[in-house]
Amino acid sequence: MQTQVIFEDEASYRQAFKLHYAALCRMVYRILRDKDVCEDIVQDLFVRVWEKRNSIYLQGSVKSYLYRSAMNAALNHVQSKKVKTRAAIDDVSFELQGGHLPDEISQADDLQTAFQKALQELPEGCREIFMLSRYEQLSYKEIAETLEISPKTVENQMGKALRVLREKLGSFLQTAIGLLFLLKL
């Protein structure tokens, strides 16, 4: 693989920002669930990378580098500030209620809400892989580079995500989905 400088100049920096800013924010938002904090983290990342552009040499793509850095920054934030993500808080409250999450999913008003809840139920790594593939259209190879895992793991986890989601949302998928899409159209 070829080694290259991350940004040749301001124009390529600007281009990378335009291409990836919103997607990186969405990715960090999924982990932190705080819009302001996630924008701060991604902006800080861009400023830092620009300042250090002459000492950053890439092995993979700019895209993978940015996703990986943003992911690390988000996880560091969780660690250092001991931030409880909304997902974590949700988990705790379900525990207190005696773990009725599956019921909650089946009683949700619509598929969208049920889907969000089911997503939060996925193990963190599995959810992240699914989200990067489904909502950011990253290829398996890019996901593997971003999370520093093997493409085979991406494949396994994608299968697992679909299986778990289908198990949790089974009733919706057979009944509600047609209605939902009819209503949306």
Next chain:
Amino acid sequence: MNRTPDDINRWYELIAKDLAGELSSAEKLELNQWRQEKPEHESMNASLHDLWKVPEEAVTFDEDAAWMKVRPKERPMFGIGMRWIGMAAGLLLLLGLGWWLKQWQLPEMQRMEGVAAHIPLWLPDSSQVWLDKGAVLEFEKNFAHGRHLRLSGKAYFEVKKNTTQPEFSVKTQDIQVQVLGTGFTVNTLDSACTSVEVAHGKVRVQSEEKKEVSVILEKGEKAEFRAGQLKKSKIESANFRAWQTQSLLFEDQDLAHILPELESYFQVNIEVERPELLSCRFTAHFEKPALAETLQILCISTGLQFTESNGTFILSGKGCSSNP
């Protein structure tokens, strides 16, 4: 037939790959076969497709506001020791000249990206630029504060004389080129070497880092900036603008000169079977040349043949040893 858990996981993985667009053609066949085996296979496949369609909750981010925070700033105005004074002064300035500062600090930038190198694009002052594919040019809208441009990639400029804004400058990451009505190419494609070639007129090329490193170039001259040094030389090839004009001219030149120019124009590798062939001479003028046709004409008039293997073209044959 009973499915083992391993089996069913594999089908989930294959359907996931299908949805993510990662399926190989062999896997596609396999998956289609499995879907047709039983109705429940088809319904599992359909329900996962439905699941894939569920949109994510919408969160939006203000990209423009964010860009203002992360875009590269000009040099810091104050040292660390003067931070407080700096901030106070900044506040006063903001209070006094709020609207003016805003306009001055946040100029509206215009951006051009090269798509077709042979089609000229107009700049706000009716100068013209030919941007090579992938080149990016940025400048302030309407040249509100002068004709200053930023370039990455390769571009040829035809600069219009302008008495109210005589200066026209192009910056790259490492050099600055200043002009007074002229035509010239700037090329940053080689990351180790930025080059400027002047077709007519006069330009000054200056290192961004050390202003004292500069040269003046006139018609037919070029400068290369490499490792902090500027080297001036004559443009030897008549085809230095071929990427832009889409024409190639060879006047009784040997293949040692011609082949590198064909390689650079067509972005291919061309080799000769024996080094003697490099002394074959050739004269031709091509307009909008195509690679195969160009090589054919070259081979006919030099008595050579060409073959292709793995993207490299090889010239072989008896050649022109009898030629003077």
